[in-house]
Amino acid sequence: MTVRTRFAPSPTGYLHVGGARTALFSWAFARHHGGTFVLRIEDTDLERSTPEAVQAILDGMNWLGLQHDEGPFYQMQRMERYRAVLAEMLANGTAYHCYSSPEEVEAMRERQRAAGEKPRYDGTWRPETGKTLPAIPADRQPVIRFKNPLEGDVSWNDVVKGQITINNRELDDLVIARPDGTPTYNFCVAVDDWDMQITHVIRGDDHVNNTPRQINILNALGVTLPQYGHVPMILGTDGQKLSKRRDAVSVMDYFDKGYLPEAMLNYLARLGWSHGDDEIFSMEQMCSWFDLTHLSGSAAQFNPEKLAWINNHYIKAxxxxxxxxxxxxxxxxxxxxxxxxxxxxxxxxxxxxxxxxxxxxxxxxxxxYRQPAAEQALLQQHVTDAVLPALRQYAEACKTVEWNKVALSVALKQVLADHGLKMPQLAMPLRLLLTGQLQTPSIDAVVELFGREVVLQRLNVIAG
Known part of the structure; x- marks a missing residue:
């Protein structure tokens, strides 16, 4: 079997860090097995899907380096295929037209709630042997519903959560096409996974409730099921679901904040997956190690300090x-x-x-890369009459000294010795005159990088 995974975001905003982690796991699993990673854009929500959101997803994936092998495929470009499958299901009796209005469906659900029952579609238009259907209302376009099994269970061995079983009586007859004929989410996903021969579906556990519906549709189509794995969500530092109001949740927010993609990938990999005690690893290493047996069933907590530590490691390298x-x-x-x-x-x-x-x-x-602008009070505090002779001697030395860090350091130490000063007494005023601030790397390295011309120009203000 050739492993085929997919990442299938809905383009309603940005690439969320949780989605990026899902994409990473799917990508790494495909790479580990020499398989295929498919990118699919689930854009059937026409009110919320935008070209800008599609581009934001593509930009995020590209920045992270999670390159797809096939796609991107767009659901809105597959409408003919969905209509063909819907027609087949209507013909073979696994789907049916339903003429109940939204108001009628809501009324039946209200009656069920009042009776203490789970609200669900009551099957008014479900064709059954010996059943007489109502008269078709005039001028009403029907939806298409999936004829869900009435008995038995939907069961799968989730690679993250273990065995999950849902009784079919918990599921009603799902609408799989709207009155205008456009197919709905769960139907499109099932057909796409079938057509694209997806073998492993790794996604967030907010999709657990969708899985039994998709399994039943795939079973009705008579096709092989993929293996499913639902990873828990990522929580914020407060233990709550990541929120745009409180947290940086868009992948590209981290690009703007100055994080490196390899650091982001390394950090996301450790949110719900582990390889022993390894904290720092390349994507090549991750792909060689990654399997589905070490995915955690517990929610991971996003730790900005840990991400900063990892990013510092990659910046240094x-x-x-x-x-x-x-x-x-x-x-x-x-x-x-x-x-x-x-x-x-x-x-x-x-x-x-x-x-x-x-x-x-x-x-x-x-x-x-800017002109120094030291505060006058700091200049008065550090550039004193007592240190001016030493500053002038160092400026004079800078006219002829060999321009490298070692020679500049030797010249600086000679001035200190000649005037009986300690390093901070000369380094602080030099920093202020050259950079306008007191905190810099070592003063000899700073002097070397500025170059002779700039140093002499900026020290000219203390010429006697």
Whole structure:
């Protein structure tokens, strides 16, 4: 058997981190088995589905690097196929026309609620042997309902949750086509999984209630069932379902916040799956390890601090030029001036050890790409008459010293020795004059990156 998995989002917004995790698990399982990963866009909800949302999903998948092997397939482009299957089901008696109006269906459900029963369609238009159906109302377009089995159970061995059994009496005759003929969600999903030969359906456990309906439709079509696995949802730090109001839930929010895709994938993989105690691993490693036996049946909790720690690991390992290219656009928006300034990749190397995100990295690097603007009070506190002679001697040394970190450090230490000063007494005023701030990487590294011309220009203000 060739493994075939799918990711089938509805394009009603952005790519949610929960959806991204589902896509990752489906993608990794297909890669582990040398199978096929299918992308399907379930866009039959015409009121909520938008081209912008489709693009947002594609952008999120592309950023994460979860490349599909087939697709994207769009349900709205498969209407002829759905109509053909509906016609077959009407012909063979596994589906039927129902002329009950929405008001009549709601009235029957109200009666059932009042009687303490589970509200469901009562089968008024369900054809049965010896049953006389009502007269067809004039000028009323029917829906098509699936003729759900009345007896027995729907049972499947969920690869995450174990054996799940639902009695068919808990399920009513599902509407599978609306009055205008457009098919409904569960029907389309069942036909798609059949046509696309999906062998494993990995999805969120909010779909558990859909699964028995889809199984019954597939059984009525006489086709082989996929294996199902329903992963629990991801909770926020408060233990509640992730909410756009409280949490960053769109994958591309994390792109905007400066997270690297490999960090995001690594973190999402650990939300509901594990490989021993491994915390940091590549996607190649994950694909070699991934199976469905280590998926957790418990809800995972999103931990921003853990994600930041993982992102810091990947930032430290990332190529400096790649990071420079990543932060440059935002730095330009923030007013960075790159003409005549140090090489950005070299500056990135100074800051990457301590940066948790690319946004932090770009903000830290800005000190090399803007004019210094130290507060007057800080200048008065640190650039004192007592330290001015030492500053001037260092400025003079900078005119002729060999321009590298080692030589600049030796010159700095010589000035300290000549004036009986400690490093902070000279480094602090140098930082203020060169960058406008007190916190920077090592002063000799900062001086080296600025270059001789800029350093002499900015130290010229203390010339005696």
């Amino acid at each position: 990332a190529d400096n030029q790649r990071l420079a290219d990543l932060v440059r656009p935002q730095m330009l928006k923030d007013g960075a001036e790159f003409a005549g300034a140090p090489d950005l990749a070299a500056v990135i190397a100074l800051f990457k050890e301590r940066a948790n995100t690319a946004v932090e990295l770009g903000q830290a690097a800005m000190l090399f």
